[in-house]
Amino acid sequence: MVLGLTVLWVLLWGTLTAANVVTGVVVGVVVCVIFPLPPIETQVRLRPVGIVRFTVRFVLDMAASSWRLNRYILGPRPPLCAVLAVRMRSPSDLMLTATSVAVAAVPGSNVLDVHRASGTMYVHVMGAEGEAELERARYEVLRLEDRVVRAFGTRADVAALDARGGNGGAAAGSSGGRGGPWKRP
Known part of the structure; x- marks a missing residue:
């Protein structure tokens, strides 16, 4: 320091x-x-396969979100927006922070607040046309959390994720399974 x-x-x-x-x-x-700093949790486990998976999917998510955002901007009417409360499954402050940074980096979404005690992230999303789009947005945030934890989390973080339904959204009231609540046309 x-x-x-x-x-x-x-x-x-x-x-x-x-x-x-x-x-x-x-x-x-x-x-x-x-001005001493509080102790910082620095337990990170780098998993090469998880990092590659996170990076590839993150780039694809950014491209898809950019395309979707351009469609909203150039569309005939302004997009509907919503603020979603998404409860994260990993209890780690570091994973919560990393997930919120990754969510904020994706075009069309922004993290408004994070309630640390409950692990709830409040996300502003564009394109909230209906309940299916809201569920898709929640599912994408949870999938991103899943990839962040599996790339950088400790064994305890991954175990907590698996215990709470680490399939990318199965624990969040979705239809479960790997496909999630939102199916691509």
Whole structure:
């Protein structure tokens, strides 16, 4: 942390001098002593197959969402929007954060709030034409959580996901199974 703050200090001053480095170290130590950070959960398990699966599906999801968003923008009428409450299945704060970042990166959706105690993510989605589209949006958020946890989660995270229906939406009141509540035409 002190090293990072020192680098930031030198960058803010714009010149690499011995005085700036020493001052940066002093400022870094003072900041870390006066404003200590809470312990951060850093237990991540990198699973190469899960990472590849996450990356490929994430790129495909971004392309499909971009296409869908363009269709809404160029359509004859403005799209209907909705705010959905989606209860996440993994209890890990790190997995909740990673999932919310991934959801926010997909065009047409935005994370408005995350209730940490209940693990509920409130997501704004475009294209809420009917109940089927709302279920599709919920299902996509849960599928994304499934891929994030299976790519970066610990064994406990994966076990919690499986215990709560880790098929990408089976526990969220959908029709269950791998196909989920939304079928492509």
